[in-house]
Amino acid sequence: MDGHAHAPEVEHALARTPGVEASRLVLREYASARPLRECFARESFPLPEPGPGQLLLRTHLLSIDICARTRMQADAGPADRLDLGEVMPCATVSQVVASRHRGFREGEYVLAHSGWQTHEVVDASEIRRKLYPNVAPVAAALGIYGLYGYIAWSAVREVCQPRAGDTAVVAAAAGPIGATVCQLLQARQARVVAVTSGEEKCAHVRRSFDPAVVLDRDAPGFEDALRAACPDGVDIFVENVDGRCIDPVLPLLNRFARVPLCGALDVEWDRSTGDRLPVFLNAMLERQLQVRPFTSRDITRLHPQYLADPQFISELGALLRSGQLRWHEEVMEGLDALPQALERLVRGENLGKLLVRLD
Structure with missing residues (x-):
């Protein structure tokens, strides 16, 4: 046995999808002042067939991530910039349409990285995680039970290390990372001060997660x-x-305070106000602050399909099955909705994790 399914099984699976055409959105031009939706072109391509050891995947759900905006910049670094004519990468929940590997069966859901396209052929060795709807809805693998939840879980476990009665300030508390952090900290008896923006998000955080305090960072008197x-x-x-x-x-950080940084800061340095880095470094030194970054590159190394930490899957899966963790998703429909979804994310209009469904 070579470990692969026989070719007739693949032909049978493909035969049940006559006339299916694959589609993708490719970057036509880099972002400028024009709407992001005008930067992409839709292309059709023949439905590919998997070779030995490969899978044909159909994209079911796509994750909308702020890093996609950076990839559309002509002056982005080589590691971030997307070349013209390429498909925007992102994590996806995909379904196996045809398999030539005995470890995967037609109909199974997997966490993949197919990006902005309806189908993709991948080597089965690239898929590290199957998704089981009896554990959690498959969409959760793109949020609380995926990269965002893993960043939150890692930050709380490895850096926050909360003790009962600790005061914790969580920024962007309505987002998928912040919302998960709030709940994990509260489960460990920390007193959470959740910070978000706007009345709608404040009401959502208060209603869904019930932290000790919810503050609107855009409201007058926020610092007081x-x-x-x-x-x-x-x-x-x-x-x-x-x-x-x-x-x-x-100025409020206590001695030995723990500060996980869970994303690139969405602020520009105003040189007219001077360099604030020495103030931050002095605070680290004098108050012995523990600062550690957690980014998607740091966590997943290559792509989210490598996100298969057994302890994370076990612990978060148990919390999700028991109903101890809550999360919120917004879902838009269709391949052509992807640029509009990204625009919505850039404007901060989404509530919770933003997804696009292709079914």
Whole structure:
């Protein structure tokens, strides 16, 4: 036995999808002042057939990630920039249409990295994780039970190390990382001050996760409200992409405070205000702060399909099955909705994890 399914089984599976045509969105031009949707072109291509040891995947759900905006910049670094004519990469929940590997069967769901296209042929060795709907909805693999949940879980376990009564400030608390962090910290008896933006997101965080305090970072008097919410200082500060909370939180950090950085900061350095890095470094030195970054590159090394940490899968799976963790998703429909979904994410209009479904 060579470990692969026989070719007639593949032909039978493909025969049940007559006339199916694969489609993809490719980058036509780099982003400028024009809407992002005008930067992409739709292409059709013949439905590929898998070779020995390969799988034909049909994309079911796609993750919309802010890093896609960076990939569309002509001046982005070589490791980030997407070449013209290429498909935007992203994590996907995909279904096996045809298999020539005995480890996978037609109809199974997997966590893949097919990007903005309806179908892809991959080597079965690239797929490290099957998805089981009886454990959690397959969509959760693109959020709380996937990369975002893994970053949150790793940050809480390895850096936050919360103790009962610790005060924790969580920025971007309505997002998939922040929401998961809030719940994991509360489960360990930390007192969570959740920070988000706008009345709708504040109401969602308060209703869904019930932290000790919810603050609107865009509301007048935010810094005063933050100080009032942390009368004993801050023991844990989880920064999550926004970056605007660093300045008001920094003076409140207690000695030995833990600070996981869970994303690239979405703020520009204003040189007119001077270099703030020495202030931050002095705070690290004087108060012995523990600062550690957690990014998608650091966590997954190559692609999210390598996200198969058995302890994470076991622990988070148990919490999801028992209903102890809550999450929120927004789903848009269709391949052509992908650029609009990215625009919505860039404007910060989404609530929870933003997905696009192709079925």
